[in-house]
Amino acid sequence: MACVCVRVRLGRITSIRLPRNGLTGTIPPALGQLKYLMELDLALSSLSGTIPTQLGRLSRLQFLSLADNSLSGSVPTQLALLGNTSTFDDEDRMLQRTLTYAAPLPLSRLDLGRNNLSGSLPTELALLSALRLLDVSSNLGLGGGGLPTQLGRLSLLTVFRGDRCRFDGYLPTQLGNMPASVTMRLGDNALSGTLPTELGRLRALSSLTLGENRLSGSLPETLGGLVAVERLELQDNRLSGTIPDFFAALSRLAHWDTFGNALSGDVPPSAASCASTVTHFYVQDDNLDLLADYLCGRDTFQYQGSSKRNYGALLLPSYHRLLPFHCTRGASPFLASGDRWGDGGFLKYGMEAQVLTPPADPPPPQPPST
Numbered sequence: 001m002a003c004v005c006v007r008v009r010l011g012r013i014t015s016i017r018l019p020r021n022g023l024t025g026t027i028p029p030a031l032g033q034l035k036y037l038m039e040l041d042l043a044l045s046s047l048s049g050t051i052p053t054q055l056g057r058l059s060r061l062q063f064l065s066l067a068d069n070s071l072s073g074s075v076p077t078q079l080a081l082l083g084n085t086s087t088f089d090d091e092d093r094m095l096q097r098t099l100t101y102a103a104p105l106p107l108s109r110l111d112l113g114r115n116n117l118s119g120s121l122p123t124e125l126a127l128l129s130a131l132r133l134l135d136v137s138s139n140l141g142l143g144g145g146g147l148p149t150q151l152g153r154l155s156l157l158t159v160f161r162g163d164r165c166r167f168d169g170y171l172p173t174q175l176g177n178m179p180a181s182v183t184m185r186l187g188d189n190a191l192s193g194t195l196p197t198e199l200g201r202l203r204a205l206s207s208l209t210l211g212e213n214r215l216s217g218s219l220p221e222t223l224g225g226l227v228a229v230e231r232l233e234l235q236d237n238r239l240s241g242t243i244p245d246f247f248a249a250l251s252r253l254a255h256w257d258t259f260g261n262a263l264s265g266d267v268p269p270s271a272a273s274c275a276s277t278v279t280h281f282y283v284q285d286d287n288l289d290l291l292a293d294y295l296c297g298r299d300t301f302q303y304q305g306s307s308k309r310n311y312g313a314l315l316l317p318s319y320h321r322l323l324p325f326h327c328t329r330g331a332s333p334f335l336a337s338g339d340r341w342g343d344g345g346f347l348k349y350g351m352e353a354q355v356l357t358p359p360a361d362p363p364p365p366q367p368p369s370t
Helices: 029-033 053-057 077-081 090-098 123-127 149-153 173-177 197-201 221-225 269-274 289-296
Strands: 005-009 012-017 039-041 063-065 109-111 116-119 133-135 159-161 168-170 183-185 190-193 207-209 214-217 231-233 238-241 255-257 280-282 335-337 347-349
Touching (some): 077 123, 149 173, 173 197, 197 221
Parallel strands (some): 109 133, 159 183, 168 190, 183 207, 214 238, 231 255, 255 280
Antiparallel strands (some): 005 012
16 A cells, blocks of 8 residues: 655655555655755655665664665665764754754664665774664575675664675674674675674674575584574584584574584484474475484484475474474384374475374274173
């Protein structure tokens, strides 16, 4: 449903919200003359062309969304001036003292996701010190030159979405200096190098997605410091070594994915501590020995295949949890395909492997009545 909202206060336009209105053409540079504008939402339309540099003049802007359009070109460095009251001229300051409403707050939300932007992400965006949400996701040409290390200065940033871009180079260690981070999405890029140990400082982080990159090296034990993490995606990288025994600290973990790496060894014993929270647990076949040994005995458990989408991943739905299965050690497990049950095991293969409770044994036949 289209929404049209233009708010005027004290004879001045303070808010323009026009999402889902099928807008076409380009963004008028004249919008930069609306000195009292606090909100500008032009998302979910068909706007094209570049982002006008004149928008940087909106020194009172607190919210800017240009997401889900067809905008192209680079991200203007002038956006770093948004919500910056230090750019007020003398007339601005005099008017501000006479207005009856509170002084404007700095920009807190910048959403440029799902466009056709390209080039590098300006380092100047780190000047937006009050920013709480930054979304540049799904701009397939954006990110050459890597992630600016200056992003680590955004101490209030809670949501950073930069997935499905072209960020390359190393993950900046400075990302560990963002204590308010709750969501960090950087999957499906070209990031390389190792996982910074500093990421373990993000104790408020709930979701970290770094899958489908070129990350290498081992999993840092410091990831055990992510005490609030619920979703951790590191799939389809080049990680090696063993999985650290840090699951006891991840008391809220619901989704773990390290499939498509070169990790070796077993899932560590502390994984059992996630039994009450985990719903999805994707690992390589080689990492399943511990689960296999627990479930049905190492010598009799069989697990085959190498593709997560077919045979090599384990989905642990919340209604069955991680380890409380009813399998007699040494019993012959079975492999189920689709809805067809085999001869006595626990796995169902399909788009995602799924742990299922085997069907109940039929009741014994009753002797004929006499």
